[in-house]
Amino acid sequence: xxxxxxxxxxxxxxxxxxxxxxxxxxxxxxxxxxxxxxxxxxxxxxxxxxxxxxxxxxxxxxxxxxxxxxxxxxxxxxxxxxxxxxxxxxxxxxxxxxxxxxxxxxxxxxxxxxxxxxxxxxxxxxxxxxxxxxxxxxxxxxxxxxxxxxxxxxxxxxxxxxxxxxxxxxxxxxxxxxxxxxxxxxxxxxxxxxxxxxxxxxxxxxxxxxxxxxxxxxxxxxxxxxxxxxxxxxxxxxxxxxxxxxxxxxxxxxxxxx
Numbered sequence: 519x520x521x522x523x524x525x526x527x528x529x530x531x532x533x534x535x536x537x538x539x540x541x542x543x544x545x546x547x548x549x550x551x552x553x554x555x556x557x558x559x560x561x562x563x564x565x566x567x568x569x570x571x572x573x574x575x576x577x578x579x580x581x582x583x584x585x586x587x588x589x590x591x592x593x594x595x596x597x598x599x600x601x602x603x604x605x606x607x608x609x610x611x612x613x614x615x616x617x618x619x620x621x622x623x624x625x626x627x628x629x630x631x632x633x634x635x636x637x638x639x640x641x642x643x644x645x646x647x648x649x650x651x652x653x654x655x656x657x658x659x660x661x662x663x664x665x666x667x668x669x670x671x672x673x674x675x676x677x678x679x680x681x682x683x684x685x686x687x688x689x690x691x692x693x694x695x696x697x698x699x700x701x702x703x704x705x706x707x708x709x710x711x712x713x714x715x716x717x718x719x720x721x722x723x724x725x726x727x728x729x730x731x732x733x734x735x736x737x738x739x740x741x742x743x744x745x746x747x748x749x750x751x752x753x754x755x756x757x758x759x760x761x762x763x764x765x766x767x768x769x770x771x772x773x774x775x776x
Contacts, residue, residue, distance in 0.1 A: 521709050523653050527662035528644045528705035532698030535615055535666050539673030554737055555682055556754040558675035560761015562632075562734040565672050566727045570639070574723035587721050591728025593740055595631055596736070628737035629683030632676055633693055635729025637700045642722045643669070644704020645715055652712060667771065671764045679738070 565695045571588075578584035651658030680690035707715055734750060742754050 519656070521706075522653055523655060524648050524705045524709050525572040525657060525702065527647050527651070527658060528702040530774045531647065531662055532640065532695075532701045533645065535623055535669035535673050536691075536694045536698050538670045538678055540694070542674050542677075542700075552682070553753070553757065554674075555676040556681075556757035557741060557761040558678045559734045559742070560758040560763075561675035561740050561765055562672050562730045562738075562761075563758070564762035565766030566734075568730050568762070568769060570727040570730070572729060574720050577720040577723070579720075584720060587722065587724040588728045588731075591725045592732050594725075595634075595729050595732040598634070599631060599732075599736075607723065611615050616706065628681055628692075628733050629680045629685050629693075631729055631733045632679050633697055635726050635733065636676055636694075637697045637725040638722055638729070641704040642719055642726065644701040644706075645708035645712070645719060647701070648705045648708025649712055649716070652709070667768045671761070671768060679733070682738075682741075752772075 573586055574588075575581060647658060647662050647665060652660035676694060676697075677690055680693060681687065685693065745751070745754070
């Protein structure tokens, strides 16, 4: 019975968050994508600094060890991005060889990075839902609702990043659905081997935070500097702040009901 609750909660968590995000992001006009990138940056930074890192450091046995994990994660995603760029530079024209005035296009790099980080994050969420249900069914339901609420604004940001990265709307939706299945996998593994995987949670949270931090700072923010005019800058600051505030507000509401 507990396993059934865990599977139902993780499936609902993945599906509902993706559908809610898709309803907004996929209906956005093409011209909105560049504007919404600023909001996506805010949701990523909010998720990293208000949710993932506090949880990671709270659960870590060593603060120095967690800092090293995050640093290693950033270096790992730098190397991974280089490999993605290297592959594209060998099969098609890419930004490394484009003339300086060519239109900017990251050939799916930021999309690849964000999907890896989001998959890790979803897997950890599944484990956390399993742990809550194993403690108490009511706690499990509250935890699942809180996680779904956190996921929706972040998934909106992920959709926008995928569209900005060159993915079609259909591919962006499929990749997000596939990423959400990691929550179900995490819930099942958490049920059968919770004690074995519990000690991996801090490191996984650190890696998820590293991927989101890397994408926002290395891939997305530099693109915002291509519009240096004052009005565009003010718009970007407002949307980044709104993205951070969304994560904070949802977190406060979720913790309040918990």
